[in-house]
Amino acid sequence: NAAAVPALECRGLERRFGGLVALKDANLRIERGEIFGLVGPNGSGKTTMTNAITGFFPPQVGSIWLNGRDITGMAPHKVAALGVARTFQNLALFNGMSVLDNILLGRHIHMKPGVAKTALYWWLGRKDEMVSRLKVEEIIDFLQLQSVRDELVDSIPIGLKKRVELARALVAEPSFLVLDEPMAGMNQEEKEYMARFILDARAERNVTVLLIEHHMDVITGICDRMMVLSYGETIGTGIPADVMKDERVIKAYLGG
Numbered sequence: 650n651a652a653a654v655p656a657l658e659c660r661g662l663e664r665r666f667g668g669l670v671a672l673k674d675a676n677l678r679i680e681r682g683e684i685f686g687l688v689g690p691n692g693s694g695k696t697t698m699t700n701a702i703t704g705f706f707p708p709q710v711g712s713i714w715l716n717g718r719d720i721t722g723m724a725p726h727k728v729a730a731l732g733v734a735r736t737f738q739n740l741a742l743f744n745g746m747s748v749l750d751n752i753l754l755g756r757h758i759h760m761k762p763g764v765a766k767t768a769l770y771w772w773l774g775r776k777d778e779m780v781s782r783l784k785v786e787e788i789i790d791f792l793q794l795q796s797v798r799d800e801l802v803d804s805i806p807i808g809l810k811k812r813v814e815l816a817r818a819l820v821a822e823p824s825f826l827v828l829d830e831p832m833a834g835m836n837q838e839e840k841e842y843m844a845r846f847i848l849d850a851r852a853e854r855n856v857t858v859l860l861i862e863h864h865m866d867v868i869t870g871i872c873d874r875m876m877v878l879s880y881g882e883t884i885g886t887g888i889p890a891d892v893m894k895d896e897r898v899i900k901a902y903l904g905g
């Protein structure tokens with residue numbers, strides 16, 4: 650039954666750095682089309698978990714399944730080729746390049762390097778380029794970035810930079826999107842815009858979202874379910890309304 654296959658499943662993930670257990674017995678099941686929140690104080694293991702899923706730092710114990718396929722230990726570019734895109738907590742945009750060119754970089758995943766060896770190179774290269782340009786324009790419209798598309802990315806406000814990062818992830822046409830604190834540094838209005846775009850991406854672009862977020866109001870506002878980490882341990886998982894009532898969760902936040 651294909652409908653029952655989750656978008657992502659993590660089973661018993663563990664990651665140590667020396668004597669420090671950064672992530673311990675982490676279990677996660679995200680259904681297709683869900684917006685799933687990953688929450689926890691600084692140093693609780695959120696990035697470690699994200700890096701495991703995206704192949705940057707494989708777990709030392711446990712397994713990771715994407716659409717029913719074991720991707721444990723797979724290299725980041727292979728995980729990306731299977732439809733996983735991510736944004737980074739600290740912006741990873743190229744200053745000195747335009748908004749448009751930064752977004753275009755997200756299409757590289759679709760370029761076919763093997764094609765360079767064939768006589769079809771010129772034609773296929775042109776076709777790739779054309780499809781990419783169309784896709785980029787479509788995403789620029791979708792995220793309402795038209796007014797800044799030719800600006801240098803360094804010159805636009807943080808709220809828009811974060812949106813450019815989202816655009817760059819979306820042009821790869823991912824099925825699974827990992828967003829690492831997409832609202833960091835934003836004012837209330839920018840946060841609301843971003844929340845809207847994440848919801849629209851799910852509705853219109855069929856993506857499943859893993860959202861790492863500090864702001865609890867964002868999590869409760871747009872996440873279907875969530876998981877809370879504290880010192881690498883899972884201290885709560887479920888729908889936000891229930892998880893937020895959990896004593897361990899309240900304590901980790903108020904006490905930590």
Ligand code: ADP
Binds near residue numbers: 692696
């Ligand atoms: P979060 O993303 O929730 O802030 P992290 O996953 O970055 O937490 O970190 C979890 C723990 O693992 C922290 O104590 C952090 O210092 C440690 N850690 C993360 N990455 C490394 C690393 N490369 N080397 C050593 N310790 C690390």
